[in-house]
Amino acid sequence: MESLLSLKGFPAERILELFRIARAMEEILSRPIPVVPALKGKRVAFAFFEPSTRTRSSFELAARSLSLEILNFSPSGSSMTKGEGIQETLTTLKDLGVEGVVIRSPYLGITSWVQRELGIGVINAGEGTGEHPTQALLDLYTLWQRWGEEFQGKRLALVGDIARSRVARSLIYGGRSMGMEIILVGPKTLLPPFPPPHTRVTTNLEEVLPEVDVLYLLRVQKERRASAGPYLPDLQDYFFAYGLTRERLKRMKPGAVYMHPGPVNLGVELDPALYGEHPGNLIHAQVRNGVPIRMAIFYKLFGA
């Protein structure tokens, strides 16, 4: 199995190829029995060292739809509770005979270590403050369903904790590959000290609202406050300055959309009234698209 660790340098043609495969996967998912034997006999481990609902569940549904054998690993209940380290744990999964592993972890660099030292395929399902490439791919796929290949010059504003967001990093790489203009919006403590090239940076959400095609709200990572220091603004102040409200939505241009990778902190990043069905709300489509895009990734990486 090949690996997917990062979207850095990932060209638009490869992204579009995955989208075309994902569209074919959607047809499979629409069948009464949404299962094909494409990857029957192949084995993949899921090693999630951090909590996940969307990513883990959609990877699991994707694997089952392609008849992949899943070895489900969770730290609780494993020998990690007896002190076994992450590298020994992943080596054990390899020794058990899996051809690839889907990893979510807080440990920056563990996915490249597995690829290099264990020689099995790796899919990065969210790594520390590094990247979350499959999330960015499903986000771009959601936009592709709406726009087709008309990405060139479209403006994507990422709002919130850019500095510590793995979703933001992958989306900046992927969005740039697709020809999008990227604007980073947030309070100074959440913006990267050295912004990536070809990005615009501002602390003022109001000024960008009328010009963006996509407003991508990032989750305020309350659980990282302990490791990152008291960088977070007061949550009510955050909503006041950066939350998407009905008034702000009215100031966006016609056809503009809003997205969020989830889980959403309602009343912090988004007015609860905007979480339900709304013409500009792509949050639920993002979740649904997790399955076909991850099927496409498995299909491609296993060389089917």
Ligand code: CP
């Ligand atoms: N977007 C995302 O990674 O969500 P989960 O943490 O629920 O997997």
